[in-house]
Amino acid sequence: MLATYAADGYARVKGMSALITTFGVGELSAVNGIAGAFSEQIPVVAKLNNPVDIANQIDFTLRECWIRSRPVYITLPTDMVEAKVEGERLRTPIDLSEPTNDSDRENYVVNVILRTLYDAKDPIILVDACSIRHRVIPLVKKLIEKTQLPYFMTPMGLCEGSSGSLGFDPFVGSLKSDFNTAGFSYRTSQLNTINLHSTYCAVRFAEYPGVRMSGVLKTLIEKVDVSKVNVTPPSNKNGIITHAEKSSIITHDYFWPKIGEFLKERDVVILWGSIGWSVGACQGAALATKDAKDDRRTILFVGDGSFQLTAQELSTMIRHNLTPIIFVICNEGFTIERYIHGMEASYNDIAAWKFQDLVTVFGGTDKNTRKIQVKTRTELETLLKEDEFNAAKKLQFVELYMPKEDAPTVLVKTAEASAKVNKKRT
Ligand SMILES: Cc1ncc(C[n+]2csc(CCOP(=O)(O)OP(=O)(O)O)c2C)c(N)n1
Ligand SMILES: [Mg+2]
Numbered sequence: 001m002l003a004t005y006a007a008d009g010y011a012r013v014k015g016m017s018a019l020i021t022t023f024g025v026g027e028l029s030a031v032n033g034i035a036g037a038f039s040e041q042i043p044v045v046a047k048l049n050n051p052v053d054i055a056n057q058i059d060f061t062l063r064e065c066w067i068r069s070r071p072v073y074i075t076l077p078t079d080m081v082e083a084k085v086e087g088e089r090l091r092t093p094i095d096l097s098e099p100t101n102d103s104d105r106e107n108y109v110v111n112v113i114l115r116t117l118y119d120a121k122d123p124i125i126l127v128d129a130c131s132i133r134h135r136v137i138p139l140v141k142k143l144i145e146k147t148q149l150p151y152f153m154t155p156m157g158l159c160e161g162s163s164g165s166l167g168f169d170p171f172v173g174s175l176k177s178d179f180n181t182a183g184f185s186y187r188t189s190q191l192n193t194i195n196l197h198s199t200y201c202a203v204r205f206a207e208y209p210g211v212r213m214s215g216v217l218k219t220l221i222e223k224v225d226v227s228k229v230n231v232t233p234p235s236n237k238n239g240i241i242t243h244a245e246k247s248s249i250i251t252h253d254y255f256w257p258k259i260g261e262f263l264k265e266r267d268v269v270i271l272w273g274s275i276g277w278s279v280g281a282c283q284g285a286a287l288a289t290k291d292a293k294d295d296r297r298t299i300l301f302v303g304d305g306s307f308q309l310t311a312q313e314l315s316t317m318i319r320h321n322l323t324p325i326i327f328v329i330c331n332e333g334f335t336i337e338r339y340i341h342g343m344e345a346s347y348n349d350i351a352a353w354k355f356q357d358l359v360t361v362f363g364g365t366d367k368n369t370r371k372i373q374v375k376t377r378t379e380l381e382t383l384l385k386e387d388e389f390n391a392a393k394k395l396q397f398v399e400l401y402m403p404k405e406d407a408p409t410v411l412v413k414t415a416e417a418s419a420k421v422n423k424k425r426t
């Protein structure tokens with residue numbers, strides 16, 4: 001299971017990854033992570049398939065993995081593992097080109113989209129996860145630049161990209177999970193949306209199967225008459241949170257703006273979703289940057305509860321001499337869950353681990369790892385300014401303490417929305 005998380009993290013950084021498991025027991029454990037990769041449209045290759053033209057089949061499967069941005073599964077019988085196959089085809093790269101749309105259909109859909117867009121009063125663009133998965137971010141950027149339409153990113157669009165929509169609320173590549181929509185709190189009626197997807201497009205309630213967003217976006221950029229689009233600049237109501245409050249305690253509202261200043265362009269940042277996923281994904285992502293001989297930093301932010309699920313991946317990171325920065329946010333358990341249900345409930349408590357000692361337990365030494373404990377704002381600020389810390393030349397493990405009942409404002413709102421949805425369903 002941890003290997004699937006690592007493969008997921010690796011694919012997010014390097015585009016695609018492969019994973020080999022033992023048949024039976026191994027694949028059963030892998031189901032969890034592969035299903036997660038499927039739902040988030042991550043291209044992972046899991047194992048190998050049957051005889052006749054094995055090489056052809058594998059090439060075909062790899063192309064499908066890339067084009068659909070979904071995991072594929074190949075099983076290979078034991079007697080095929082060492083079978084010799086013709087190597088000539090290795091000289092021809094696998095064709096990973098995007099399938100094109102039938103041009104009549106594409107033009108028709110683009111015309112419908114344009115008509116709808118010109119009629120719209122305050123159109124916006126909402127960029128979601130599939131835009132990144134299906135590699136259309138450069139096209140989305142061009143569309144935004146050309147039209148000057150206000151745009152928004154969903155949490156997953158921001159982290160890794162999804163597709164989205166164009167609205168009068170166009171979505172480009174929407175992935176409407178509970179988390180991604182802040183408890184399904186999006187307020188766009190389907191009647192007011194144009195949805196662009198990797199395999200179809202939808203305008204209001206009409207769906208156009210087989211019309212892929214990559215082609216549609218290209219034609220849209222070409223054809224859009226900017227003078228006919230009603231652009232309303234967004235109001236900047238939220239502003240930037242500043243914290244003048246004098247306290248030595250690290251709270252979320254204080255922490256994240258500080259981290260915002262610390263992060264550099266091209267840093268790979270991993271935040272937790274399915275608990276346990278992020279530690280494995282961090283290992284895969286750090287390995288991917290190392291394999292790519294890239295000096296991007298890999299930075300993980302993980303809750304103490306989530307970390308306890310897959311802590312042993314620290315061992316793999318140490319074994320591969322990876323150099324991520326790991327912040328374990330210690331707040332005595334499942335804070336988000338406390339907000340959703342049971343602020344004092346014991347099922348949201350966890351055992352009080354000595355987190356940084358694990359680095360030593362898993363074989364880390366002063367040479368290849370560093371352990372840091374942070375309890376005050378001064379300690380954090382000193383650390384974030386330090387050259388050695390910023391250079392990220394060894395694995396750095398930060399055990400960082402926050403109050404049990406503190407949570408970011410946005411998260412509290414998302415939790416409230418989830419609690420409301422849960423209540424409605426019970
Ligand atoms: C596999 C899985 N099981 C259950 C959940 C539900 N869940 C969401 S957040 C969370 C607790 C997270 O605790 P922690 O990592 O310590 O983060 P905190 O909220 O304390 O910052 C749980 C159990 C989940 N996201 N994934
Ligand atoms: Mg916690």
